Amino acid sequence: MTNAAPAAGERGASWLELFFDLVVVAAVFQLGHLLHGHAVHGVDVLKFVLLYYVVWQTWTAFTLYANVAAEATLRRTMFAGMGGIAVMAAAIPEAFGEHAQVFAIAYVYTRVVAANVWQKRRQMLAAWPLAQIGFGLLPWIASLWVDGTAKYVLWAVGAGIDLVVSVLIGPERMRRGLERRVSRVEDYRSRHPERRVPAVDTAEVAAPHLAERMGLLVIIVLGEGVLQMIRAAEGAHWDAELAATGLVGFVLLIAMWWQTLQYGFGRLTGRKRLNLTMVAHFAVTATITMIAAGLGAAVEHPAHHLDTGMRWALCGAVSIYLVAMTVLAVRPRYWGFGALLVAGPLVLAALGSHMRSSGVAGVATLIMLAQVAFLGTLRRRHRES
Template sequence: MTRTALLSLAPRDRHETHRVATPLELFFDLASVIAIASAASGLHHALSAGHPAEGLVGYAFGFFAMWWAWMNYTWFASAYGNDGVPFRLVTLLIIFGSLVMAADMPDMFGREHFYTVLAGYLIMRVGMISLWLMAAYGDPARRTTALRYALGIALAQIYWSVIIIFAQPGNFFFVALFGLGAVFELSVPALAERASQTTWHRHHIMERYGLLNIIVLGEGLLASVLAIRAAEESFSLASPLVHAAIAAAVVFFCFWSLYFTAEEHLSRETTHRALVWGYGHVAIFAAGAACGAGFGVLVDILTGHASVSLRTGDIAVGVPIAIYLLGLWFVRDRYYMRGAWKWLLPAAAALVLAIALAAPAALELMTIALVLCTAIRRYASSHGGVHGTESQHGH
């Protein structure tokens, strides 16, 4: 085998049977979640300190960068990952980039610059450019698609480098430039796939998204552990910390139960449907991680280590719960559910948000509302509340 052939990546069969996530992909997920947890930790501490704007902007920036890098690699690996030595080495380089990003995420908006985050992101994206160039050589039928990806990613990195080096982090102008850069990044797959759709594997992609969701929810469960540890010295069923520990566990149990239902999340292989489903998951992943941060804020408040009110802690939990439910509705339920069942998750999201903003005993009431929503959704899934197939109903 020649050196150039060794460095090429041929497309995989999108209909191959028994396609599952590889150990390398799972390793990549774990490294990605380290960065996601780091961003959530920054959000937690900013909210506890009474700096919500700083925390939310920093979280949005850090989470988007990590999620976007994860998503690009995941779809590429589904189409071209061959577990060969060059592919493995580039993947490990991308993993290292995610660790560099994670190192600076918790307090990046407390600094005058965040060059470390930029350096980590550039490492990850240079790795992706290399992979797409390897695919361009190994897949002549989709060479234009692969080269569009490589060029789009490269131009985006030039843009990020310029604004991070020359713009003042955290101000309105920077936030606007960040939004513009995010739109540019999101447009690259849509433009590239117009030339020819890559051969990503539908069941493999659904499994990959589900696995990341499980890992993110597992990180969220640490909030329950945090509350239990804080309650150890004066353990009582009447303790607010015990209530927080139970609520955190139940909320993440419900998140898991709502996500993994009988319906297939992605029933069609069209580019439009794949982009809506793939992009829409940013709300689910971000909300899952942010909910863990919200419970961390509640624990800080209950132990006297926060400078914000209990209502702020309830809101920090309630808003991510509502976003998680709306994210699931956007990527799945609006396509599958019928009649009044179709609006269950949006209605539950509105109820949880209203409770968080105004009701007494908000944490307990939000948890009960989420449990009821989960039970009703599972009942609807098994008793005729779901369309037979998406395509039969014009979606």
């Protein structure tokens, strides 16, 4: 069974892909709550980043498969991925406890399913090497026979290998390697016509469709931010400061929506270094989820001081988000000014220990609005030149 063919015209996200995203929504919801309702420490942030990477990588693998396969996308393959993500989502609250083994097995399962589909299609995807290269999966497999801290260290090593491989290999190097491989196969087949050697093709990404899919995940994590603030407001004392903090938080989410989709992934078409764009997408969506947790804490207790760990998590996430957007949307000659904005949240984290939660959220929002104005100015200059 395959996915229904799209209507005439440019292909958009299918109903099957949108259904797939609903399971990812559940996982993002679970991830967002890892940093909420308790004092946040550095290890909590590291755990969040690792688990978020696993969910994001799984989403990426199946999204790229559906992107290339288009109307030939197998429903059973997507449903298998959905099942794996659903299990991971259920295990997230105790992923570093009693459900660690279940979480790891579910991730290995989904990764194998996603990689196997390329072998069946006899295709290699140069745009994102992790679609078929499984070096980073080996530590996860090894972790199934290890307990305690060693298990989680292996998880981190696997994620690190994935990210390093994706950056170092890159689409162009991967494409050249695939072309050499295809050439060797064709040469072998010409010299040995009696032997049956399966052909291997290079798969090309449909950039407009991928841009839409990446944008939809951004919308999902932004929706988690809105939900975090709504849930926090339910049990808070409703007064003018709460209303102001909620408004400030909503403006911050709008600012991230604006620059991420207007200046970031909405301009994906034609980018040669798609692997770096994918890494930026991971950084942006992960930091939005962290910022959402910080906004939820600020709305819950606007007149109190943010927990030190939460303040650094919120401000650090804003800073990393600004770095990713600067690299993604700004030409290198303007990175100097972007660096000034990036430093702002870190200064806020260091000096904001005596500020109310509402004040920290307000200053973070002003910095984010400054980035929006900066990107808008650069866009106007580019149009005029």
